[in-house]
């Protein structure tokens with residue numbers, strides 16, 4: 001529980017500088033429980049606080065945890081160069097809050113992308129030690145064969161990697177499509193593994209992270225949602241799979 005002046009609350013929620021937030025309040029653009037708030041120093045309990053800015057409803061959140069269905073031709077980089085950045089798909093308040101993607105998808109990869117302004121969450125989710133499986137559906141140039149699946153399961157040697165990388169699971173789902181589950185997050189990993197195995201990736205979608213699936217979220221491409229506690233719990237590593245540290 002914490003009480004804060006409204007101008008600071010708005011600033012924490014991404015409504016701009018303290019001065020800009022003060023101007024919003026003094027301009028009569030902020031209401032709580034249907035009443036316009038006068039006085040930017042008015043103090044409110046933040047927990048569960050609901051308010052409107054320009055008649056749009058918001059709920060106070062200490063941090064935001066977001067799932068985005070990333071469309072193709074958006075970059076995850078903070079300074080996108082050739083395509084718009086994924087942050088342009090979210091309300092601008094999230095940019096002010098310093099929301100960032102958790103890891104990266106290539107500009108042409110679609111699917112589930114987590115985003116947050118909670119540094120500890122981003123760090124934990126990105127840590128290779130957590131062994132959180134990521135599920136990808138890859139469309140291939142050449143037909144998928146049992147030999148290709150076996151090779152991806154056995155491991156393929158990528159340039160610049162000290163040891164072969166293997167899929168956790170891999171299965172054919174169509175003549176030119178396979179589902180591959182990885183627990184590492186190396187640069188262009190699926191595309192490079194397919195190339196090293198003698199095929200070529202022509203389209204790639206991330207369909208799940210841990211037990212959180214794009215299908216269950218029912219997000220259209222380009223849309224996003226907040227993740228609740230139960231959905232965040234699906235991102236925890238499966239204790240069965242976490243390996244003890246190497247001795």
Ligand code: URA
Pocket residue numbers: 104105106107109187188189190191192204
């Ligand atoms: N593997 C890739 O090759 N690209 C991605 O975007 C994600 C995983």
